[in-house]
Amino acid sequence: MGSLSLIFPLAWRNLWRNRRRSLLTMLAIFVAVYSMVTMGAFMRAWSRAAVVETINNLTGHGQIHAPGYLDDPNVDHRISHLPSGVAEILTRPPVSHFARRVRVPAMIRTERESAPVELLGIEPEREQGLSFIPHAVVDGHYFVSADERGILLGEQLAKRLQTRLGRRLVLMSQGADGGIEERGLRIVGIFSSQPDIEKYSVFITLPQAQALLQIGDDFSELVYRLADEQDSGVTAARLAQQAGELEVRAWDELQPFTKALMEMSEGSIWIWILVSFALVSFGLINTLLVAVFERMREFGLLQALGMKPRWLLLQLLIESGLMLGLATLSGLLAGMATVQGFDDGLYLGVGASYFGAAQVVYPRLDWTELRLIGISVMLMGLLASLYPAFKAARQVPVEVLARATN
Secondary structure, three states, rough: HHHHHHHHHHHHHHHOOOOOHHHHHHHHHHHHHHHHHHHHHHHHHHHHHHHHHHHHHHOOOEEEEEOOOOOOOOOOOOOOOOOEEEHHHHHHEEEEEEEEEEEEEEEEEEOOEEEEEEEEOOOOOOOOOOHHHHHEEEEEEEOOOOOOEEEEEEOOOOOOOOOOOEEEEEEEEEEOEEEEEEEEEEEEEEOOOOOHHHHHEEEEEHHHHHHHHHOOOOOEEEEEOOHHHHHHHHEEEEEHHHHOOEEEEEEHHHHHHHHHHHHHHHHHHHHHHHHHHHHHHHHHHHHHHHHHHHOOHHHHHHOOOOOOOOOOOOOOHHHHHHHHHHHHHHHHHHHHHHHHHOOOOOOOOOOHHHHOOEEEEEOOHHHHHHHHHHHHHHHHHHHHHHHHHHHHHOOOOOHHHHHHOO
């Protein structure tokens, strides 16, 4: 302990003998740690926002369809009834919401324009808490009852059709008998959402859709939402066991692009962390090697005066540890402060919608990741310091002093 109490102050003073070199090395470590913390938080927030947006935008955590519907989504592929086992699972946790929908191709026509759309017949009350629809109406109102004869249009579709709230239009789609069915409806609400949904999706109530298509109580799909997203795979598997011929898909199977985006984001985070580790390690080795070669005479004198090689090794490791500790702690604190500064969200702009993400993301700190970054940088840095430290400790004092004299 007496030797350690002597070595520690010596290591601290030696750290600042070449102040510029030490500060530059610490700056590099600081930037690496800071970028790991902030990039991890913002990339994870972006991918998480894409997942939440996908789940809110009609997908849910999973869906049930009739055989063949996903390959050919028309009125011929519909569900007449649910097996009792499926109905029982849907009424219990972790399922928090579920609703039936009619979802078929259609054509919409106003007095000026016409356009192909995707018609969705929804259960107004059950969509509360299941999708974005009840909260997306920016002009007019959401459906007040399941029997309301009205239609919801996206802002971009209304602009394309040159129509507005309160106007009438004609909705046409293929009925159960193969003929074209049509119905006049009044626009009761204009909604705002992702560009693709605004341009191509229209909503009416489920009973109105069933009456238009003449399919009785049949429906195209059942969408459910869970209390915990982590249960999506297990719940889909349980439903599939009870579904018979019906097809059950979790959200990541229905939206592979979003799943790939999330995996790419996680992969990018870890790649950057590994690159940062490599840069920190090589930078530290280079700095310490230069310092060792410059201080060979000092090390030779210390050993000639009686300092054991292991204490010299410990001194250099303490110098590295102090440098790493100060830079790592500063990087962690600065990164945490930056992420906390965006606690109210970071606005990404309208363009984020084209990548499936929300316009506002909410970065959050992952405390497990913070601990991992801090511990890993310290360990990697100390391991990188071993080679220069061993090189200095293994020098023979007489040879070092002889070279220094010559």
